[in-house]
Amino acid sequence: MSSPQILNIGICGFGTVGQGVWKHLSAHLGDLESRLGVKLHLARASVRDLTKKRDVKIPARLLTTDPLAIAKDPSIHIVCELIGGTTLARQVTLAALRRGAIVVSANKALICEHGPEIIAAAQQHGGHFFFEASVAGGIPIIKVLREGLVANRFTRIYGILNGTCNYILTQMEDRNASYAEVLADAKRLGYAEADESLDVDGWDTAHKASVLAWLAHGVWVKTDQMIVEGIAGITPADFKHAATLGYGVKLLAVISRDFVSNELSVRVHPTLLPESNVVANVSGVFNAVSVTGDVVGTTFYSGRGAGQDATASAVISDIADAAALLKHGKGSHLLGEDQGIRGGGCRLTPPERIRSRYYLRLTVQDEPGVLARIATVMAKQKVSIASVLQTPAEQAGAAALVLTTHESNERAIGTTLQQLRALAVVLAEPVLLRIGDFEQ
Numbered sequence: 001m002s003s004p005q006i007l008n009i010g011i012c013g014f015g016t017v018g019q020g021v022w023k024h025l026s027a028h029l030g031d032l033e034s035r036l037g038v039k040l041h042l043a044r045a046s047v048r049d050l051t052k053k054r055d056v057k058i059p060a061r062l063l064t065t066d067p068l069a070i071a072k073d074p075s076i077h078i079v080c081e082l083i084g085g086t087t088l089a090r091q092v093t094l095a096a097l098r099r100g101a102i103v104v105s106a107n108k109a110l111i112c113e114h115g116p117e118i119i120a121a122a123q124q125h126g127g128h129f130f131f132e133a134s135v136a137g138g139i140p141i142i143k144v145l146r147e148g149l150v151a152n153r154f155t156r157i158y159g160i161l162n163g164t165c166n167y168i169l170t171q172m173e174d175r176n177a178s179y180a181e182v183l184a185d186a187k188r189l190g191y192a193e194a195d196e197s198l199d200v201d202g203w204d205t206a207h208k209a210s211v212l213a214w215l216a217h218g219v220w221v222k223t224d225q226m227i228v229e230g231i232a233g234i235t236p237a238d239f240k241h242a243a244t245l246g247y248g249v250k251l252l253a254v255i256s257r258d259f260v261s262n263e264l265s266v267r268v269h270p271t272l273l274p275e276s277n278v279v280a281n282v283s284g285v286f287n288a289v290s291v292t293g294d295v296v297g298t299t300f301y302s303g304r305g306a307g308q309d310a311t312a313s314a315v316i317s318d319i320a321d322a323a324a325l326l327k328h329g330k331g332s333h334l335l336g337e338d339q340g341i342r343g344g345g346c347r348l349t350p351p352e353r354i355r356s357r358y359y360l361r362l363t364v365q366d367e368p369g370v371l372a373r374i375a376t377v378m379a380k381q382k383v384s385i386a387s388v389l390q391t392p393a394e395q396a397g398a399a400a401l402v403l404t405t406h407e408s409n410e411r412a413i414g415t416t417l418q419q420l421r422a423l424a425v426v427l428a429e430p431v432l433l434r435i436g437d438f439e440q
């Protein structure tokens with residue numbers, strides 16, 4: 001196949017990310033072209049509503065409401081799927097791959113739900129699938145796992161993968177701002193998903209954890225095989241209690257592989273991190289990823305995790321890789337499609353083997369004997385108490401009890417929670433957070 005002289009790029013979805021890609025690619029076109037040795041042409045873009053006002057203006061003749069027409073257009077070499085969701089985005093992605101085109105995607109939900117089908121379509125039809133923008137916004141974490149750290153087996157990858165949640169948590173902690181107010185800001189700033197429950201309930205982080213787990217371990221882990229908890233239950237009181245105990249609170253994805261038992265666990269939950277941990281100090285829309293490999297040791301990456309510019313930066317890096325692939329052919333790249341070999345038959349860790357220390361906040365009746373009843377429930381499940389704090393709760397006659405535990409497991413703490421909920425002296429839904437005693 002001779003390489004084309006001009007590479008035509010189609011942008012399916014011209015919202016926050018699509019407009020960012022158009023704007024920054026146009027601004028840096030000459031520079032990129034001379035570095036890549038090819039001409040790049042922004043050929044077409046698709047939207048749902050042609051009448052919507054947009055910050056980035058392009059000639060009306062280049063806009064269509066039919067992204068599938070772009071995906072199927074044989075003159076388009078690189079199709080960017082920046083629509084979101086998993087229905088139309090899947091159709092667009094598969095249509096482009098099935099004609100052997102290159103697809104660049106920022107869509108972690110799509111990859112998590114349909115990754116195997118997409119990779120199979122790329123391999124079967126000679127297309128390629130690039131997805132740097134799908135995880136951690138502007139941080140090139142896909143390249144890190146696929147290329148930079150290719151020599152390694154990964155024992156632990158953890159970090160903040162959702163800019164919206166980190167922005168909300170930071171603003172709640174620093175400004176004592178209300179959850180609703182900060183979420184509205186995150187939407188206005190273009191950080192949040194069209195359906196913001198994907199962010200705040202932990203699903204977006206879970207989709208990204210699934211992508212990283214596949215890259216690092218060659219196994220597709222679905223969200224129903226993970227622990228997934230979001231940030232909605234966290235209150236300003238939890239930040240205060242955590243600080244008293246020497247911790248910050250972050251929504252983390254944690255991907256752990258035990259190469260002795262050959263087990264893998266993938267989980268997403270708000271986590272207490274020691275104040276000295278570098279990830280605990282990453283604020284606002286920034287993401288942070290700590291990657292521990294058996295050869296390199298622990299490495300750390302941070303940068304903006306959401307928003308137009310950071311995401312456009314990642315999409316444009318994929319467009320550059322796609323251009324280099326079209327110019328030089330396969331062999332010059334370690335493609336994401338080849339990651340399946342890392343699996344090595346590993347299994348998912350059963351709950352009793354997922355171990356952690358826990359933080360438990362209970363709103364209880366402020367009367368004699370309550371602590372003893374709670375301690376009895378915990379002792380029956382062999383959950384050992386490490387510390388207890390008691391402060392007045394907002395409700396009259398109630399107290400907030402904050403307990404931390406020694407190391408236990410998910411099954412024991414789950415049963416403990418069920419039994420605590422059933423006690424008449426426990427007045428509100430308990431808040432359970434994991435403690436991540438990660439040094440770095």
Ligand code: NAP
Nearest residue numbers: 013014015016017047048049082083084106107306307311
């Ligand atoms: P967005 O602002 O909502 O843009 C989506 C675009 O797709 C819009 O142009 C919209 O058209 C178009 N579209 C949506 N549904 C359509 C339909 N049924 N038919 C035709 N066009 C349709 O979303 P975004 O924030 O740019 O996100 C796009 C993708 O990037 C998502 O997969 C998201 O998860 C991912 N991502 C986003 C960020 C971020 O910070 N925003 C970061 C990383 C990854 P209209 O404009 O006419 O409504």
Ligand code: HSE
Nearest residue numbers: 162163164191193306
């Ligand atoms: N809604 C996502 C976030 C966009 O806030 O992290 C980036 O993937």
